[in-house]
Amino acid sequence: MITIKEVARHAGVSMSTVSYVLSGKRSISEETKRRVEQSIVALGYHPNAGARALASNRSQVLGLVMPLRSDQNMPVIMQFVSSIVATARNYDYDVLLLTKEAGPGEAHRVIARSMADAIVMMDVESADPRVPELRALDAPVVLLGMPDDHEDLSCVDLDFTAAGKQMVNHLADLGHRSIALIGSHPSVYDRGTSYAARLLDGFQSAAAKRKLTASVHSCAPGYDSVAACLDDVLSPERGVTGLVVHNEAVLGQLLLDLRRRSLDVPADLSVITLCPDDLAESLAVPLTSMAVPAQELGAIAVEMVMARLGQEHPPEVRLLQPQLTERGSTAAR
Amino acid sequence: MITIKEVARHAGVSMSTVSYVLSGKRSISEETKRRVEQSIVALGYHPNAGARALASNRSQVLGLVMPLRSDQNMPVIMQFVSSIVATARNYDYDVLLLTKEAGPGEAHRVIARSMADAIVMMDVESADPRVPELRALDAPVVLLGMPDDHEDLSCVDLDFTAAGKQMVNHLADLGHRSIALIGSHPSVYDRGTSYAARLLDGFQSAAAKRKLTASVHSCAPGYDSVAACLDDVLSPERGVTGLVVHNEAVLGQLLLDLRRRSLDVPADLSVITLCPDDLAESLAVPLTSMAVPAQELGAIAVEMVMARLGQEHPPEVRLLQPQLTERGSTAAR
DNA sequence: CGGCGGAATGGGAGCGCTCCCGGAGAATCA
């Protein structure tokens, strides 16, 4: 193994000079810097991460707690992970994978042993049991998602309440008077996943304000359960003309089922949804949708946590405003 | 920060004794061990990973190169990751997340800096550009997937050739004389993903041996493209009665489209597929399928790499035999 | 009774870095 000492000797400078060339923490003459860099390349030197961590008290590692149950949200989860890793690498950080399923305490273990300098936790639920423990962590933490009790914690999330409102208002503006929300699998609500509840809030409050008739349905995936759900939603006495769908897993089946019923979107029924753009585009009928800006959320989470590595920062909650993309699946009534 | 020295003082022993209690590398009297363990708990000691890595030349970290493009195989990918992380933790290893997209060189960086002791690489393709570089790595490497040129490398994969044969034989045994393979998105073949090609091999050689008429179709996801594909497959002159599907993404749409055509599975058409069990079970028609034993593959990969950390091992290729689960979607002709 | 083997533990060098503390020499100032 090539050490910094050998580089120093090869370049005819001291260890400290090599170290400073690498870290840029003090100014080095152009000439010396060049010589050192040449020696580094010539010898194929790579700094030893353990030694660096020990001496500098920084591991340059970010702990990422992610859910590994394989549910329907996987594509969005992967978008998060992908932007988190990419952004972390921009800060010269690597990402250590911790799983939600391994239980709380994983984050603590990793911080206590100085394996990571900070934690980003995904898929945070309303009453997440992992949250209290996080407050005690002696390291920056940022949550993706917003638990009910987020005092003292930094969170990044989409403003689901606003998203719910915006979708309702979109339909109301088009003249719809009776609408329905097709929500997630019941288990999502049972798990208390905060975003589902917040979207529901927004949906209901906007519907009330606009004086719309609004019903709410949760829907499990599967051919039969989608059909049953639509039977209910579309029963004539409701007079529903607009659908808000917050359930990626059933979108495809739902559209096919509408086609089976000979209902045209948007002529007979307007549909608007919250899902990733690529999904909305690739469906049987491209859907007007609000996207979860997963890339952006992940990047912001990393940036927040990095800022907190530098110096103290007060906790902060950032709710990104959703953006609506028209794809022609909603029409005036 | 509590160090080993403070624990030693608290327990009235030397640093080395504490170290040996922790590592178990030499025998310690029960009495001493107990005292040390009590001190560890009392003080809340956690060993510093950097110091340990520096002194022992072991990081206790496994580098995992995974694909982050969010395609349809996400659920399977997550099963891999999940079992890899769980198995690694059993060996007291953590997992560092490297992305395929970040390019080759990431594995090298992480090994050269001693951030990780070994590498597991997922989603390896036939002519994977990352592979040559791996041979030069001075650390154990195990591939999930099998490149064309895997000399000197250890690989774990499903025996896709056998899977292809087995599905054909299953249909042939039931008396089908004309069958079709509905394969992946063309891009999967373009990418040269080795498993797709191997399954195709198995399919074709078994079909030849059984003297079946067999056609092959690749199919992009999307309502229209599935419909078009089925138009082709089911054109009367082919007389296809059995379908082998190797494309998770279109399974759902395909079954719904068959229903639309008033074709009953299995009365009018037998369908067999290769996909995760939970997917096969939850479809409109539960499908007889071969599962990718992702959990097992991941665990084996980690076990192989761990074995190679201990001592030299010759490279080894392990192809797991697939297993067929009947779910009634195939019938005698 | 001396010698010897084995069990239990202590001491501390050294792993490869970072960063504090200076020092040498050039440049600037009064």
Added chain:
DNA sequence: TGATTCTCCGGGAGCGCTCCCATTCCGCCG
């Protein structure tokens, strides 16, 4: 000119472990 400031760099302690090399204290043998 001497004093002061700057710029650039070297020396090396110390980060918290691991593991090699003793040392001590037994019991046992001849």
